[in-house]
Amino acid sequence: MITRTYSKVEEILKKYEYKKEMLIKILLEVQKEYRHIPRDVVNYIGTALGIPPAKIYGVATFYAQFSLKPKGEYTILICDGTACHMEGSMSLVKAIEEEIGIKPGEVTPDLKFSLDKVGCLGACALAPAMVINDEVYGKLTGEKVKEILRKLKERKEEEQ
């Protein structure tokens, strides 16, 4: 059982004035804070906004941005839009699997990396592209992806 103080959630709720119509924005911020939508937080928000938790689950499972499972510290988004797909985005997925051993939708056991395939990042002219924590990488190859991941792993180890 996770014991959580809900001060952070409360802060987010206050920012949006406990408005029901702001549910999506609230969930986006919760997702950013906890890297997923924790179940207990769903109940908390439900009570605060007067929305049944089932409705919140409905919203949280409908939109691709939300996840009920924790995401990694580095969230890797591989673009699989038309342009990227044609330029071989699936080979990048393979390269990532070889380097850190996860497939789209999975997280590394240490919660450092998570991988997801997304529709389009709007960086089509640089296909194939990926985004790691808001940073866009374009014109990638399997080798380049592995190198980027290796650097991130090193950076992680240095910090510790």
Added chain:
Amino acid sequence: MSTVIANEPVLKSPQELFDFIEKLKEKRERKLQKPCVYVCVGTGCTASGSRKVYAKFVEVIKAKGLDIKIEKIDDDDEPVKKTGCCGLCSLGPLVKIMPSGITYSHVTVNDVEEIVERTLLKGEAIERLLLTDPITDKKVERLEDATFFKNQTFYIMEAVGTSECESIEDYMARGGYSSLAKVLSGMDRLEIINLIKASGLRGRGGGGFPTGLKWEAAYKSQGDIKYVVCNADEGDPGAFMNRTLLERDPHSVLEGMIIAAYAIGARKGYAYIRAEYPIAVEMFNKAIEDAKRYGLLGKSILGTDFSFDLYVKEGAGAFVCGEETALLASIEGKRGVPRPRPPFPAQSGLWGKPTLINNVESYANVPKIIRDGVENYRKRGVENSPGTKMFSVTGPLKLTGIIEIQFGTTIRYILENICGGTSNGRKIKAIQIGGPSGACLPEELFDLPLDYDSLKSVGAMVGSGGIVAITDDRCMVEVARFFLDFTKRESCGKCVPCREGTMQAYNILEKFTQGKATYEDLENLEYLSEIIKTASLCGLGKTAPNPIISTLKYFRPEYIEHIEGKCPSGMCTAFKKYVIIPEKCKSCSLCARSCPNGAISGERGKPYVIDQEKCIKCGLCVTKCKFGAIELVG
């Protein structure tokens, strides 16, 4: 960067705004005559490192004391400026130096010092950094001289290379917000609506519905509360012109929305932007704040009794939210599920109130139409599709990025005279236009003029404006499968034809790409596509089979060949097999040990063999083999 200028005016009447704009116009003229660096910070250039280049310019110029030496026109006139997307994303980062106008491509941090020294200070061009025009094969000094730009028709994308994307003052200096002033200095509401109707502006979101008619319907709807909504949920894979527009000129969209609100009598509005576009969200929020500061948004705009408030709502990653009724549900904080129309949003939209909903690009056209007149607008384009359209062009072309053309331009013109043809020497066999709801058009149709009605006549649509060039080494069945994979995931699940239909269609297409399809599957696929098209509830389902229908129409032989056991482009790996070349195999057993499905066997001293029944074609063995003994054939 537009920092807040001390005692800047809150504009209290349309006349004050007119006067202010005139003052800024004159300033801008003078700004462009003195040394200055413009660095493109569009998405493409940013991903290629343009923000680092920008920072380096600031650093070098400061170190040389040039920030003091170069005369300033006003307080916030910095010698290095960020400019919005120039469209030529594949050559980024792009840097333009004024007053010479010399433009460089692929600029790196290491080039900055030399550029400052030679180009900014002495006006010399650095040969190696100039962009090569792939059409004339010559180096060009100025951006305007490149064929890529010369052959486009700029209307919404103004001041390419020198527009300051973060500055409301720069937008005003280009004549921005003068339409708002014109409207508020006494234009009648119906007069505005009639003007939009007369211009023939059609919805840029894809459907091409006349914008003026939408405005009229929202105007006529009874109700004390009305809303204006901007649809910036650009979910089409392969399209990014809405994003570009929001990031390079957010005020043009904002001004269009304020005018729309005035025309239909709304006091509140929302811009629905995808959360995947964080920069666009940030830029639009900043634009709102800046407009408020000048009294162009909020209470009593320009001292009149018209008030309008605008908020940004972020999407959370659902393609179906591009459909207007789904988008409205999402703004209300619900699941983005569409509902049947009528009633149309103009009658009953957000929270049941009359709502006007238009695309980003449609709004951006409005200020221009009001400022320069209907006649000027109709100079571009063709009779039934006047004006211009932004397209994002991608694929293996020499130049890719964002372009703006007038309606009626042919596909061939775009591919050859703007983008310079293919980059890999292959032949372009098709283009995919309009995203997942669009179609694949073959080479025979490349002379078709791009406009709403011509495209509709061949079963395609403008869509939001994504064009992907497909070369002859790509498989059209795989293209169709790719799009159905997308639509089946994005189907909201409310209606059966779309939810189950796209799933079944996908399964059949997968059989094709895996080499398991029969002639019966072909028939079923055709039958199913028609059902999904006719029976689905919303636009997503109605258009989802378009990629199938168009490829079946124009590339039927490719489907047949898949049934007969061959993928003509060689893209579908299922038709290929991995084989071990006996002469090269040293029987080291590395491949057999790495095979995840135990498909490789052999014994010492003899070449290994792959059991084709068991092989899952993952290709792992090829990467493991140290002797290059495994090849893909077929």
